Amino acid sequence: MHKHISEQYDNDLQTIRDLLMEMGGLVETQVNDACTALVNHDVELAEQVREVESRLNQFEVELDDQCVSIIAKRQPTAGDLRTVVSVMKVITDLERIGDEADRIAKMAIDLLDADILDDHYSGFKAIHSGVIKMLKRALDAFARLDVENALRVIEDDHDIDTAYKKLVRNCIKQMENNPDKVEDYVSLIWASRALERIGDHAKNISEYVIYQVKGQDVRHASSLDN
Amino acid sequence: MHKHISEQYDNDLQTIRDLLMEMGGLVETQVNDACTALVNHDVELAEQVREVESRLNQFEVELDDQCVSIIAKRQPTAGDLRTVVSVMKVITDLERIGDEADRIAKMAIDLLDADILDDHYSGFKAIHSGVIKMLKRALDAFARLDVENALRVIEDDHDIDTAYKKLVRNCIKQMENNPDKVEDYVSLIWASRALERIGDHAKNISEYVIYQVKGQDVRHASSLDN
Numbered sequence: 001m002h003k004h005i006s007e008q009y010d011n012d013l014q015t016i017r018d019l020l021m022e023m024g025g026l027v028e029t030q031v032n033d034a035c036t037a038l039v040n041h042d043v044e045l046a047e048q049v050r051e052v053e054s055r056l057n058q059f060e061v062e063l064d065d066q067c068v069s070i071i072a073k074r075q076p077t078a079g080d081l082r083t084v085v086s087v088m089k090v091i092t093d094l095e096r097i098g099d100e101a102d103r104i105a106k107m108a109i110d111l112l113d114a115d116i117l118d119d120h121y122s123g124f125k126a127i128h129s130g131v132i133k134m135l136k137r138a139l140d141a142f143a144r145l146d147v148e149n150a151l152r153v154i155e156d157d158h159d160i161d162t163a164y165k166k167l168v169r170n171c172i173k174q175m176e177n178n179p180d181k182v183e184d185y186v187s188l189i190w191a192s193r194a195l196e197r198i199g200d201h202a203k204n205i206s207e208y209v210i211y212q213v214k215g216q217d218v219r220h221a222s223s224l225d226n
Numbered sequence: 227m228h229k230h231i232s233e234q235y236d237n238d239l240q241t242i243r244d245l246l247m248e249m250g251g252l253v254e255t256q257v258n259d260a261c262t263a264l265v266n267h268d269v270e271l272a273e274q275v276r277e278v279e280s281r282l283n284q285f286e287v288e289l290d291d292q293c294v295s296i297i298a299k300r301q302p303t304a305g306d307l308r309t310v311v312s313v314m315k316v317i318t319d320l321e322r323i324g325d326e327a328d329r330i331a332k333m334a335i336d337l338l339d340a341d342i343l344d345d346h347y348s349g350f351k352a353i354h355s356g357v358i359k360m361l362k363r364a365l366d367a368f369a370r371l372d373v374e375n376a377l378r379v380i381e382d383d384h385d386i387d388t389a390y391k392k393l394v395r396n397c398i399k400q401m402e403n404n405p406d407k408v409e410d411y412v413s414l415i416w417a418s419r420a421l422e423r424i425g426d427h428a429k430n431i432s433e434y435v436i437y438q439v440k441g442q443d444v445r446h447a448s449s450l451d452n
Contacts, residue, residue: 060445061445071297072304081294081297081298082294085294088311088315172408175405175408176406176408177405179403179405179408182398182401182402182405182408183398186401186412189412193419219286
């Protein structure tokens with residue numbers, strides 16, 4: 001009987017971890033689709049991202065509910081409690097990544113008729129591929145409780161910040177030289193900002209991997225260095 | 227004995243609510259100081275905001291710890307569990323409001339020597355006062371579990387979004403006419419964007435008031451309208 005209950009409990013924990021990974025996969029697709037829509041001027045794909053966003057919101061509410069119900073029914077402690085708490089925090093990060101993907105999709109629609117040279121999208125594409133790598137690695141580290149990969153994500157965030165700042169400087173230069181294109185470049189800056197924020201969320205997710213494994217809160221450990 | 231434990235338990239719950247309010251007060255001051263620094267070109271105040279930010283991060287970690295320890299020790303259910311979960315979610319929102327205040331302080335430093343007419347700060351000032359009103363009301367609603375005021379915050383968020391969009395349009399016009407001031411106006415847009423995000427977080431906090439009182443998750447209830 002005791003074993004039976006404990007198996008059910010393990011199943012419950014595994015279920016919320018699996019659902020979180022499913023939500024993570026959906027979020028990753030949203031980010032990729034939104035960026036592809038922006039670079040390829042693909043209005044249909046952008047609109048699709050905006051529609052899927054509401055499904056993600058539903059996901060968040062349901063998954064949060066399941067976590068609360070596990071705490072209420074199973075009264076987890078120590079490592080199991082850290083798992084549930086981490087999942088609840090990561091849900092928020094994933095939902096906010098979904099919001100950022102939605103913002104990129106909005107910008108993709110604003111930029112449909114934009115007269116921006118392909119060259120100027122290259123900085124955006126580079127940040128996109130860097131951020132997707134971070135997000136994949138963060139989710140993978142969460143699934144496998146892999147501290148080493150989690151730490152790599154935290155390191156990679158610096159590179160994204162640097163690339164982002166360079167892109168903004170480049171856009172500002174373009175606006176100074178082409179004042180008639182200010183509106184388009186502001187949209188491109190917004191979309192890049194959204195990507196940079198997605199990188200921050202991937203970093204948050206990685207910090208919860210370390211919290212789960214080591215029971216140690218590494219958030220802001222280096223905040224005095226920033 | 228039972229009464230004694232239950233009193234301790236109530237004290238624990240009250241303690242995390244009180245600490246959350248203290249964190250809320252600190253965050254509110256940070257937002258006000260950052261905006262004042264920006265409008266008054268006050269470098270000392272801006273630097274002070276940036277220093278206090280690390281204290282807020284510490285607050286977040288400690289308060290999260292206390293919540294986890296209450297769940298582990300007291301194993302709350304139903305309404306009490308909703309309280310602890312809400313506090314944990316609101317901690318994240320408050321910490322991110324602190325991040326936005328820090329971003330505004332950074333922009334205040336970037337804008338120290340900016341040649342922006344006082345008139346153009348007026349849109350920013352209006353959003354600042356609207357957002358602070360929302361934040362105060364959201365925290366007050368959380369302290370008193372006041373659903374009516376929480377709903378008002380959610381309504382007010384629309385006005386902030388409208389004012390923000392108007393300010394961005396105005397800045398874009400300024401940049402088109404004064405390409406030499408592009409960099410300054412981009413900074414002003416960033417700072418306004420940070421304020422708009424603070425409004426979103428105040429809205430999130432209000433949604434957790436309703437979740438606590440009614441046990442009903444209102445997040446994204448109107449997401450299809452957006």
